[in-house]
Amino acid sequence: MLQRVQSTNETRSERNYQVAKWACFVISLLLIAFAYVDVGTISIGSNNYNLSLIRLNKAIAYTIAILGLQVVIGYTGQIALGQSFFFGTGAYISAWLIADHSWPFLLTLLIVVPSCFLLGMVLGLPALRIRGLYLALLTFGLAAVFPSIVKLDKLYSYTGGAGGKLTSNYKFIAPAWLPFDEVAQALQKIPLFGGFFGDGPLSTREESRLWKYILFSLIAGLCFWLVHNLIHSRPGRAMRAIRDNETSAATSGVNLAITKTLSFGVASALGGVGGAIYVAEVGIASPDDFSSLVAIYLIVGLVVGGVGTLPGAVVGGLIYALVPDWASSTQSISFVPERWLQGPTGSLILGILLIVLTLFLPGGVVAGWRRLKSKMIAKQ
Numbered sequence: 065m066l067q068r069v070q071s072t073n074e075t076r077s078e079r080n081y082q083v084a085k086w087a088c089f090v091i092s093l094l095l096i097a098f099a100y101v102d103v104g105t106i107s108i109g110s111n112n113y114n115l116s117l118i119r120l121n122k123a124i125a126y127t128i129a130i131l132g133l134q135v136v137i138g139y140t141g142q143i144a145l146g147q148s149f150f151f152g153t154g155a156y157i158s159a160w161l162i163a164d165h166s167w168p169f170l171l172t173l174l175i176v177v178p179s180c181f182l183l184g185m186v187l188g189l190p191a192l193r194i195r196g197l198y199l200a201l202l203t204f205g206l207a208a209v210f211p212s213i214v215k216l217d218k219l220y221s222y223t224g225g226a227g228g229k230l231t232s233n234y235k236f237i238a239p240a241w242l243p244f245d246e247v248a249q250a251l252q253k254i255p256l257f258g259g260f261f262g263d264g265p266l267s268t269r270e271e272s273r274l275w276k277y278i279l280f281s282l283i284a285g286l287c288f289w290l291v292h293n294l295i296h297s298r299p300g301r302a303m304r305a306i307r308d309n310e311t312s313a314a315t316s317g318v319n320l321a322i323t324k325t326l327s328f329g330v331a332s333a334l335g336g337v338g339g340a341i342y343v344a345e346v347g348i349a350s351p352d353d354f355s356s357l358v359a360i361y362l363i364v365g366l367v368v369g370g371v372g373t374l375p376g377a378v379v380g381g382l383i384y385a386l387v388p389d390w391a392s393s394t395q396s397i398s399f400v401p402e403r404w405l406q407g408p409t410g411s412l413i414l415g416i417l418l419i420v421l422t423l424f425l426p427g428g429v430v431a432g433w434r435r436l437k438s439k440m441i442a443k444q
Contacts (some may be wrong), residue, residue: 133151207359
């Protein structure tokens, strides 16, 4: 009886801890939104780095796409390198519906999600016959051919060809009942920290940016909630069984065909959602934004954040969105020769970061943090 009470108390404490952790995370997101509703800067040494909701919205798009990779690679163990194909597919479907049919952004997701899900299941069928490097090569081929596909003359009316599909005329209008201005002015009155939240009432453009950021964050939160429930469900356990040992999973009664195609479908749908958010932020679906290089960057984000961890998708999305741009803005580092900072330093520093993390944090940032936290707890 006593053990049962202790177990109940521990479960309740763990639940309260998780609620408090997520509450702090949500509050942090809101504070960041109001602090960087317009372009702000972060100073490190003699370098100033821009941070705005535009970049954070891009990070949300990449995070959802990497979350899809977590499903198919991290939890199912299928080496799929073609996420930029579905990222671009979702972007172009959403752009076409917005630009040519005047659909609101949220309604386009009702077409993007099932379309990318079904396409992912169909294109994931080869995973039933091949695996490993051969599957990686096949899926990377999808990423490589995507820009050429959307440039085809027969698809010009849908994709806009090499020039892309513009959606910049679509405006995100914040609902009148949201008290953005009142919250902003309340934050500005906080002693010592009020200056971080600007001065005076918000403009219509700033309210629109806030609404877009919050909307995208809610969509991302829904995606994470769905994936969390999926991986703890019976299909999710089947996915992890395939990842750990495909032969043993089949012997245990796991339907390999259904489970694999399901994982590809879910991953592709998440990639499509990420692409729709991306095009809604940048205002254009351009072939250059969905090249095979994007597929590589998404894999880098997955590995650096941590394969098989949901928080790793967040870390990977932030790194992909911020590190290359910030690296290209770096003018001086005390221990680095100045000539090394000339040219495309974004890719260089991202590559160095990948090498360092692979050597010293083989499980990614999240796994490294968990190991550090465990050591700190053990010493107490």
